[in-house]
Amino acid sequence: MSQQTQQPVKYDADDRGYFGETWGGRFMPEALVAALDELTVAWQDAMADAAFVSEFERVLRDYAGTPSRLYHAERLSAQVGARVLLKREDLNHTGAHKIRNVMGQALLTKRMGKSRVIAETGAGQHGVASATAAAYFDLDCTVYMGAVDTRRQALNVARMQLLGAKVVPVESGSATLKDAINEAMRDWVASVDHTAYLFGTAAGPHPFPSMVRDFCRGIGDEARQQCLDQYGVLPDAVAACVGGGSNAIGLFTAFLEDEGVEIHGFEPGGDGVETGRHAATIHAGEAGVLHGARTYVLQDEDGQTVESHSISAGLDYPGVGPQHSWLAALGRATYTPVTDAQAMEAMALLSRTEGIIPAIETAHAVYGALDVARRLGEEKGPAATVIINLSGRGDKDMGTAIEWFGLGDADGEAEPVIATAPGEEA
Amino acid sequence: MPSTSTAFAKARAEGRSALIGYLPAGFPSVEGSITAMRAMVEAGCDVIEIGLPYSDPVMDGPTIQAAAQQALEAGVRTKDVLRVVEAVAATGVPTLVMTYWNPVERYGVERWAADLAAAGGAGMITPDITPDHGSAWVAAADAHDLDKVFLVAPSSTDERVAMTASASRGFVYAAAVMGVTGARDASSDLAGPLVRRVRASGDIPVAVGIGVSNGDQAAEVASFADGVIVGSAFVRTLLDHPGDETAGIAALRALTTDLAEGVRRGAR
Numbered sequence A: 001m002s003q004q005t006q007q008p009v010k011y012d013a014d015d016r017g018y019f020g021e022t023w024g025g026r027f028m029p030e031a032l033v034a035a036l037d038e039l040t041v042a043w044q045d046a047m048a049d050a051a052f053v054s055e056f057e058r059v060l061r062d063y064a065g066t067p068s069r070l071y072h073a074e075r076l077s078a079q080v081g082a083r084v085l086l087k088r089e090d091l092n093h094t095g096a097h098k099i100r101n102v103m104g105q106a107l108l109t110k111r112m113g114k115s116r117v118i119a120e121t122g123a124g125q126h127g128v129a130s131a132t133a134a135a136y137f138d139l140d141c142t143v144y145m146g147a148v149d150t151r152r153q154a155l156n157v158a159r160m161q162l163l164g165a166k167v168v169p170v171e172s173g174s175a176t177l178k179d180a181i182n183e184a185m186r187d188w189v190a191s192v193d194h195t196a197y198l199f200g201t202a203a204g205p206h207p208f209p210s211m212v213r214d215f216c217r218g219i220g221d222e223a224r225q226q227c228l229d230q231y232g233v234l235p236d237a238v239a240a241c242v243g244g245g246s247n248a249i250g251l252f253t254a255f256l257e258d259e260g261v262e263i264h265g266f267e268p269g270g271d272g273v274e275t276g277r278h279a280a281t282i283h284a285g286e287a288g289v290l291h292g293a294r295t296y297v298l299q300d301e302d303g304q305t306v307e308s309h310s311i312s313a314g315l316d317y318p319g320v321g322p323q324h325s326w327l328a329a330l331g332r333a334t335y336t337p338v339t340d341a342q343a344m345e346a347m348a349l350l351s352r353t354e355g356i357i358p359a360i361e362t363a364h365a366v367y368g369a370l371d372v373a374r375r376l377g378e379e380k381g382p383a384a385t386v387i388i389n390l391s392g393r394g395d396k397d398m399g400t401a402i403e404w405f406g407l408g409d410a411d412g413e414a415e416p417v418i419a420t421a422p423g424e425e426a
Numbered sequence B: 001m002p003s004t005s006t007a008f009a010k011a012r013a014e015g016r017s018a019l020i021g022y023l024p025a026g027f028p029s030v031e032g033s034i035t036a037m038r039a040m041v042e043a044g045c046d047v048i049e050i051g052l053p054y055s056d057p058v059m060d061g062p063t064i065q066a067a068a069q070q071a072l073e074a075g076v077r078t079k080d081v082l083r084v085v086e087a088v089a090a091t092g093v094p095t096l097v098m099t100y101w102n103p104v105e106r107y108g109v110e111r112w113a114a115d116l117a118a119a120g121g122a123g124m125i126t127p128d129i130t131p132d133h134g135s136a137w138v139a140a141a142d143a144h145d146l147d148k149v150f151l152v153a154p155s156s157t158d159e160r161v162a163m164t165a166s167a168s169r170g171f172v173y174a175a176a177v178m179g180v181t182g183a184r185d186a187s188s189d190l191a192g193p194l195v196r197r198v199r200a201s202g203d204i205p206v207a208v209g210i211g212v213s214n215g216d217q218a219a220e221v222a223s224f225a226d227g228v229i230v231g232s233a234f235v236r237t238l239l240d241h242p243g244d245e246t247a248g249i250a251a252l253r254a255l256t257t258d259l260a261e262g263v264r265r266g267a268r
């Protein structure tokens, strides 16, 4: 983390956690307020403590492998007519940006003298990262995971167990990510004196949206400097996928005040927003309160949360971080849905043109960003520059890819059906 | 509808605590929930809390979650909750809605307060908003002369206990344990000190909830609190008699009688 971390952010929350007076806040049971207040003070003290900040930097560097590279994807660039730069968070330890958030929160947990961490997880990525951080810092770890997801992601369940975490399947509600969050909150109400809740994304009650952003913002701070160092310019646009919004806000924060830089978030469009089977919360949701924050929520007429749908479990969430709602309302960032099919097309494209298999979450950003790059290339020529946050690698998604593309049968008659470049198809 | 404080005044005049019973609206059905709550009033509940079933009830344990989910799956709507309020308030006991915040925000807080008052509701209990993040509700409740029941917890600082007590009207809901709703075998030793802390900051009644499931526990809590709140035990009673309304209601009456005796035995 650089000097910039200490500067106030123009788009930041007020001291009660409201972004633009409306979004965010803390709609929580009184029982958890003392813990959230304690966490807020501890986080603010830690961020102002040079020793904490340098220890966090050291752990990320030596253990997680940051700063991640900013890589010029030349073949992809040639295809779209603009310079495409990939921020290689997929090369971090555990294979995603999520390690930054958990190492920050676990280090803070140690500083607060707590001995146990809990976490929720959808696909298992945040659960694996949390179990990893717990092993590294010698903390007890319990991960709540929707029962539907534990069956879909058995490999990640095994990873967490091997790392020493206890995985609790959640059967309540829709038995997916949102219910895992509910169950983790229920645990926390009863265990708060010795337990920290490692929240997996930049959502939830204050201070989580701001704290998770602080732990992830190294992505953008690094990318901005790397872009200046390597190419002598700021990018014309930056792009990331948006589930709860941690990798996106982690990239965006460094560029918020560079008014000339377009900021693009890509939301999971599922089967298409018009089908109702999607998780495009900002694009198609309405303002409401979910998991402690006012933000865009997929909800019905009565304010009941509606189940979301996405091929990517890590984006399959009916809420979104409140700072993204604020950036959307301000018009500072644009949020656009990308369907399952488009994301899978981009997954194949990046694999074949660059030899990089992205997570399906990430593939949403790749698809959307290439559209932006094509437009910018036409407007400004081939030096137009787009940074895509390559938030994670796709190993965890091979099961889905096998089904989607018909892969894995070496003796089979049928060639897997994989598209070429988006837009190049008939 | 008079403030819930009238029920506390009446109980106090009788030298006992008030019994406050909770059930979710629409469980086991909209009509069934009205019948059940009326039976609870007849058998001795002084105040009724009507739960608004919500998809993401973070403060509820498995029992209330199951009932709320059943109600939602059967299609209960916010407007049905108001119908239940109207029917139960007609018995004359103060009737409150207990709800998570988003359904209210969605309905429109001002419109909600107006419709709740028109249905005869006494006010609302809000488990996931605190006074410092609940100004919209405070304003609407004040405009419509409704009770605002906020919660305090064993973890609340003295400063927050005082802030919450002064923002509440009707009574203050003291959560007896650090944890979600659900019956517990042992009674909590955290509740007594918490009640004393609320008392130190004003003379609004204090009711204790979470974990109470029988007359003996009610008597124990009644020895130090102005009200005893019972939820999961009522819900469990109905869950244990699926499809048999007569048996369910009979069991509900028996439980209410036991609890009503308890709050009288525990007289201070």
Ligand SMILES: Cc1ncc(COP(=O)(O)O)c(C=O)c1O
Pocket: A096, A097, A122, A123, A125, A126, A200, A201, A202, A241, A242, A243, A244, A245, A246, A247, A248, A313, A314, A315, A359, A361, A362, A391, A392, A393
């Ligand atoms: C690789 C990757 N990218 C993105 C996400 C989405 O989370 P967020 O929106 O918080 O970055 C996930 C979540 O599991 C993920 O694994």
